[in-house]
Amino acid sequence: MKRLFRFLFRTLITIVGIVLLYLLCAWLFSRITVKAEPGQSPDIMVYLKTNGVHADIVLPVKNEFKDWSADIPYAHTRSGDTAVSYLAFGWGDKAFYLETPTWADLKFKTAFRAAFALSSTAMHTTYYPALKEDESCIKLAMGADQYKRLIKFIENGFEKDSSGKPIVIPTEARYGQYDAFYEATGTYSLFQTCNTWTNKALKASGQKACWWTPFDKGIFYQYKK
Known part of the structure; x- marks a missing residue:
């Protein structure tokens, strides 16, 4: 019995130690700044928006560089509203997105599979009629070349069908009237x-970023310090 308790105690200490090390690395590496590329002209305004857990990057729906509505149809949202100006992108674990509308719905299996790369991923898109800068929404400007690279990075995050279009996920799991999953x-x-x-x-678009962060707080720290 003593051996069992000793084993369980050591296991617990190891798990706690790993968690603390992970959190320490997350804090330290999120404080290391990757500087923005110099000499950028403020051609396009994009946003960083968080719900307190997920940080999305938000782009204009249409401009001379990209019409996102051609790939992310308004009809894929519940509202179908075309009077929108911005589109947010958030990549993440598919099961977490679709099966966990609130933290109370989180299952151990979902968390375990997500943590250890055992499930597939999804892109969550949300249309916004307008955005307001506040503690959870930050505006940043970038040049045309940087914006083109950002478009390419986001496009590469989607799985495509035979025609090269993002594959919508048919689901009733929505966060509102303006979102869809792919x-x-x-x-x-x-x-x-x-x-x-x-x-x-x-980083891909030459903007200020963290060296590494698993949390939204790290990204927002860089833009608020």
Whole structure:
């Protein structure tokens, strides 16, 4: 019996130690700044928006570089509203997105599979008629070349059908009247989270970012410090 308790105690200490190390690394690496590329002209305004857990990157629906409504039809949302100006993108674990509308609905199996890269991914898109800057929504400007790279990064996050269009996920699991889910590329894990993806989007487009962060707080720290 003593051996069993000793084993359980050591196991518990190991798990706690790993969790603390993960959180420490998340804090430290999110404080390391990846500087924005110099000399950018403020051609396009994009936004970083968080719900307190997920940080999305938000782009204009239409401009001279991309019409997102051609790939993400308004009809895929419940509202079908075309009077919108912005489109948010958030990559993440498919089961977590579709099966966990609130934290109370989170299942151990869903969390375990997400943490250890055992499930597929999805792209969550949300249309917005307008955006307002506040503590949860930050505006940043980038040049045309950087914006084109951001478009390419986001496009590569979608799984495509034979015609090259994103594959919509038929589901009633929605967060509102303006969102839809699509099949995504890549694998979610403790080290590649929804916020890691957004942070990589910033890096890909030459914007200020964290060295690495699994949490939205790390990204927003860089833009609020």
